[in-house]
Amino acid sequence: MLRRALQPGLSRGVLGRGLGTHRGRSTLGKVEGSGGYRGSWVAPVSSYVTFRTRDPTHDGKTVGRLGEGDQNGKVSEIKKKIQSVLPRGAWNPLRDTSYLPPEHSDVVIVGGGVIGLSVAYWLKRLEKPQGAIRVLVVERDHTYSQASTALSVGGIRQQFSVPENIQLSLFSVEFLRNINEYLAVVDDPPLDIQFNPSGYLLLASEKGAAVMESNVKVQRQEGAKVCLMSPEQLRNKFPWINTEGVALASYGMEHEGWFDPWCLLQGLRRKVQSMGVLFCHGEVTRFVSSSSHTETTSGEEVTLRRIHEVHVKMDRSLEYQPVECALVINAAGAWSGQIAELAGVGKGPPGTLQGTQLPVELRKRYVYLWHCPQGPGLETPFVIDASGAYFRREGLGNNYLGGCSPTEEEEPDPGNLEVDHDFFQDKVWPPLAQRVPAFETLKVRSAWAGYYDYNTFDQNGVVGPHPLVVNMYFATGFSGHGLQQAPAVGRAVAEMVLDGHFRTINLSPFLFNRFYLGEKVQEHNII
Amino acid sequence: MLKIIIPTIMLMPMTWMSKPHMIWINTTTYSLLISLTSLPLLSQPNDNSLNSSLLFFTDSLSAPLLTLTTWLLPLMLMASQFHLSKEPLARKKLYITMLILLQLFLIMTFTATELIMFYILFEATLVPTLIIITRWGNQTERLNAGLYFLFYTLVGSLPLLVALLYMQNNMGTLNFLMAQYWTQALPNSWSNILLWLACMMAFMVKMPLYGLHLWLPKAHVEAPIAGSMVLAAVLLKLGGYGMMRITILLNPLTSFMAYPFMMLSMWGMIMTSSICLRQTDLKSLIAYSSVSHMALVIVAILVQTPLSYMGATALMIAHGLTSSMLFCLANSNYERTHSRIMILARGLQTLLPLMAAWWLLASLTNLALPPTINLIGELLVVMASFSWSNATIILMGVNITITALYSLYMLITTQRGKHTHHIKNIKPSFTRENTLMMLHLMPLLLLSLNPKLILGPLY
Numbered sequence A: 001m002l003r004r005a006l007q008p009g010l011s012r013g014v015l016g017r018g019l020g021t022h023r024g025r026s027t028l029g030k031v032e033g034s035g036g037y038r039g040s041w042v043a044p045v046s047s048y049v050t051f052r053t054r055d056p057t058h059d060g061k062t063v064g065r066l067g068e069g070d071q072n073g074k075v076s077e078i079k080k081k082i083q084s085v086l087p088r089g090a091w092n093p094l095r096d097t098s099y100l101p102p103e104h105s106d107v108v109i110v111g112g113g114v115i116g117l118s119v120a121y122w123l124k125r126l127e128k129p130q131g132a133i134r135v136l137v138v139e140r141d142h143t144y145s146q147a148s149t150a151l152s153v154g155g156i157r158q159q160f161s162v163p164e165n166i167q168l169s170l171f172s173v174e175f176l177r178n179i180n181e182y183l184a185v186v187d188d189p190p191l192d193i194q195f196n197p198s199g200y201l202l203l204a205s206e207k208g209a210a211v212m213e214s215n216v217k218v219q220r221q222e223g224a225k226v227c228l229m230s231p232e233q234l235r236n237k238f239p240w241i242n243t244e245g246v247a248l249a250s251y252g253m254e255h256e257g258w259f260d261p262w263c264l265l266q267g268l269r270r271k272v273q274s275m276g277v278l279f280c281h282g283e284v285t286r287f288v289s290s291s292s293h294t295e296t297t298s299g300e301e302v303t304l305r306r307i308h309e310v311h312v313k314m315d316r317s318l319e320y321q322p323v324e325c326a327l328v329i330n331a332a333g334a335w336s337g338q339i340a341e342l343a344g345v346g347k348g349p350p351g352t353l354q355g356t357q358l359p360v361e362l363r364k365r366y367v368y369l370w371h372c373p374q375g376p377g378l379e380t381p382f383v384i385d386a387s388g389a390y391f392r393r394e395g396l397g398n399n400y401l402g403g404c405s406p407t408e409e410e411e412p413d414p415g416n417l418e419v420d421h422d423f424f425q426d427k428v429w430p431p432l433a434q435r436v437p438a439f440e441t442l443k444v445r446s447a448w449a450g451y452y453d454y455n456t457f458d459q460n461g462v463v464g465p466h467p468l469v470v471n472m473y474f475a476t477g478f479s480g481h482g483l484q485q486a487p488a489v490g491r492a493v494a495e496m497v498l499d500g501h502f503r504t505i506n507l508s509p510f511l512f513n514r515f516y517l518g519e520k521v522q523e524h525n526i527i
Numbered sequence B: 001m002l003k004i005i006i007p008t009i010m011l012m013p014m015t016w017m018s019k020p021h022m023i024w025i026n027t028t029t030y031s032l033l034i035s036l037t038s039l040p041l042l043s044q045p046n047d048n049s050l051n052s053s054l055l056f057f058t059d060s061l062s063a064p065l066l067t068l069t070t071w072l073l074p075l076m077l078m079a080s081q082f083h084l085s086k087e088p089l090a091r092k093k094l095y096i097t098m099l100i101l102l103q104l105f106l107i108m109t110f111t112a113t114e115l116i117m118f119y120i121l122f123e124a125t126l127v128p129t130l131i132i133i134t135r136w137g138n139q140t141e142r143l144n145a146g147l148y149f150l151f152y153t154l155v156g157s158l159p160l161l162v163a164l165l166y167m168q169n170n171m172g173t174l175n176f177l178m179a180q181y182w183t184q185a186l187p188n189s190w191s192n193i194l195l196w197l198a199c200m201m202a203f204m205v206k207m208p209l210y211g212l213h214l215w216l217p218k219a220h221v222e223a224p225i226a227g228s229m230v231l232a233a234v235l236l237k238l239g240g241y242g243m244m245r246i247t248i249l250l251n252p253l254t255s256f257m258a259y260p261f262m263m264l265s266m267w268g269m270i271m272t273s274s275i276c277l278r279q280t281d282l283k284s285l286i287a288y289s290s291v292s293h294m295a296l297v298i299v300a301i302l303v304q305t306p307l308s309y310m311g312a313t314a315l316m317i318a319h320g321l322t323s324s325m326l327f328c329l330a331n332s333n334y335e336r337t338h339s340r341i342m343i344l345a346r347g348l349q350t351l352l353p354l355m356a357a358w359w360l361l362a363s364l365t366n367l368a369l370p371p372t373i374n375l376i377g378e379l380l381v382v383m384a385s386f387s388w389s390n391a392t393i394i395l396m397g398v399n400i401t402i403t404a405l406y407s408l409y410m411l412i413t414t415q416r417g418k419h420t421h422h423i424k425n426i427k428p429s430f431t432r433e434n435t436l437m438m439l440h441l442m443p444l445l446l447l448s449l450n451p452k453l454i455l456g457p458l459y
Helices: A002-010 A014-018 A047-053 A056-064 A070-085 A114-126 A163-177 A209-222 A231-237 A261-274 A333-342 A421-435 A482-499 A513-517 B002-017 B020-042 B062-084 B089-111 B115-124 B126-136 B142-171 B176-182 B190-206 B215-222 B225-250 B254-277 B282-303 B306-337 B353-366 B373-388 B392-415 B431-447
Strands: A104-110 A135-139 A200-204 A226-229 A248-252 A278-295 A301-314 A319-330 A360-371 A382-384 A389-394 A399-404 A443-455 A462-465 A472-476
Touching: A104 A114, A104 A278, A114 A135, A114 A261, A114 A472, A114 A482, A163 A209, A163 A482, A200 A209, A209 A226, A209 A248, A226 A231, A231 A248, A261 A482, A278 A319, A278 A333, A319 A333, A319 A482, A333 A360, A333 A443, A333 A472, A360 A421, A389 A421, A399 A421, A421 A443, A462 A482, A472 A482, B002 B020, B002 B089, B020 B062, B020 B089, B062 B089, B062 B225, B062 B306, B062 B431, B089 B115, B089 B126, B089 B225, B115 B126, B115 B142, B115 B176, B115 B225, B126 B142, B126 B225, B142 B176, B142 B190, B142 B215, B176 B225, B190 B225, B190 B254, B215 B225, B215 B282, B225 B282, B225 B306, B254 B282, B254 B392, B282 B306, B282 B373, B282 B392, B306 B353, B306 B373, B306 B431, B353 B392, B353 B431, B373 B392
Parallel strands: A104 A135, A104 A319, A135 A278, A200 A382, A319 A472
Antiparallel strands: A200 A248, A226 A248, A278 A301, A301 A319, A360 A399, A360 A443, A382 A389, A389 A399, A462 A472
């Protein structure tokens, strides 16, 4: 009887399980599918180590001894365990796990781009008292090779049609102008984000002139300094422009321009690390959540989910670490849709709140850099033509950056970041050459492609908590104007997390509910 | 005494042989029954002790502590059910075995006659606690916490062993009942001062005294719920109990040797209370509040008057129940939101009203509201220290105010205000949790009807 009592413990390895191995029980660094490795004690750091420790003789034994008592197998198992514990064995309980994220973090921010870092910064800055919340930023690619932030053209403007967008931009500009007060780190050099306040010039044809006027009125109400120019005034101010087909232009006179997004990213990263936020180089592969069924006041059944754990998979390895968390912030940019799916957003019959997916998807956009010696001078603003093509000055050597958003039918395949040079020849160059005659002779120096976290619903950001997955907050879907709104959006999300409502800028039109209720916040000035 | 010890020992085979769905039921029920067997010991007829054998005895100081210890085991088991539910069966049983072992050592410690046996069991309680903290704690810092806990207590208590052996040599016996009649006044010399220090440091570290309290916030915060409960409720009282026993053998050195420790305690009590006001982590706040209350107990024991001893014993029992209840409440929060930060789980009153009632009562007893025994303890200690020196009333008064401040701060932050968006779908309170809180609160409130049970041998 004693044996029976002890057996459930010993035969499945009390010794084996109790001491931090990777058989799915300890919390430090697990490997997927490692439950099948009986007797494997080594903590696999990468997949090839796992294979190396597989014991081939063990497999042979199970095959050859079918039907014979389990005893011999157990004895040799115990012997193997003892051998691995002894000095020259393979098991090391005190191995270094500093590359793994912590087992517990109050807030996990999925995505380490400018939005994610901005949320982390404001969370740490606005929390009362200081140092309370533990924040973990999970970033899949520390080189930011595919991140929208690094590949962005870097413009910032207030010329939007939605008032909230204007307010976000205004605050962000104030943040960027005072960046060295916001992001100062002791003993580190100040940041130079190379803000060129050259303004934006939006051109409108006859059709769009009325819309542009009303937009400018909204912008002026919010405090942006925009002036409307007629074609005459345009020609006077910018002699290099060909005003054929232009009915009206709006020119931002202050707080608009472009800056270096990489510098902002690194500045935020540096500051956020000094404030105590932990970084993890891994990918979120799973959310462990629990659901509860409740009834709303009108009597309909609703399932609320709560995320308990985030499984972060290490880079180039099968190992993952479950991170226990109270909140998850989805700032994964173009891949937010996939993260939201993992969390269970959109799993339900279509047309219901449960079935409403996060409509953010990857869209590829090309940016071309060309050299044009007779091009417009240093005063050139960021010009956005009525046809949708845009360009801006880059540096002081007559180089220009530009591109155009393709129409819905000609969306390129977002599977990779390969550049289609024919697109420049066919769709970007002609309108630009027509608008700026100097651009008829130019030489394309280089080009790259980046992703928009495109919100297919209304091309504006999604900010705030999800109504059903109660502890997931969104900060994504900005469709090409995320970088310029990042500081303000970070603050808004931090206020939502800490206070439960937006305090400074009211972003309630941007909540997730609008996808279900069908209330579009359509932004007219999207490039 | 064997009628308590042998059933406790037998709880262990019972755990291992229970069917999987019966382990919690069996252990909780039987440990509750064992606690009922220890209740009769509370009726101490006079200020002498009840001697059950040469090895074990209880008097009106150790009986309430013993009852508290045995009462706590079913509560610890009830509190641990949730976080162990996902563990494999063998590990659950191992955890329960550790708790039972700890219980056993604690029972024997509180009832030991021989001081060396007391010492051995005092050290032995460290081992199951260390295993519980480092194996089942929640975060990676638990290894650090275990290390701090182990080494602070070990280093503090090693001189105690030497001192006890010396006294055994001197007096011929360390049987406490005899030693209290055979003590001679220790003359004032350096070696006797060292002897005094050696005897007291172990308990000072355990209480903990303000300068040596670093292990406590770490250990309390990183331990799982049962570990926190037993640490706060009972293990700290081991220090107080030991000090009360050993000061009998150390007269009259205590009258002047106590000065630095009294200063440290009084200053420390205000310091730790103030730290509570700045804490963001809920468990950390309760841990520092424990340090603050125990500092009062240290002051009381070092003042060495009948009134202060009454206050010390009352405060120990009251604080044990209150602190354990606060940890259970913090744990119920943690199980739902997976975060110990207070600001991330606010406004719970609208979501869990009954739990808010328990929070209210726990906070009120923590701030020593009349007529609870917390108040009786604190008041007696304040009175005794006032008679020792008039100036201490200022410090005590400031401490009581700050205690009220942080208790209410904790209550208001977690319960009142608008709730955060992400705690909308927390699970409602389980019956198990409500029972747990009620079982903590019931003795606390009932004792205010008959406090002489816990007022110690000098009542």
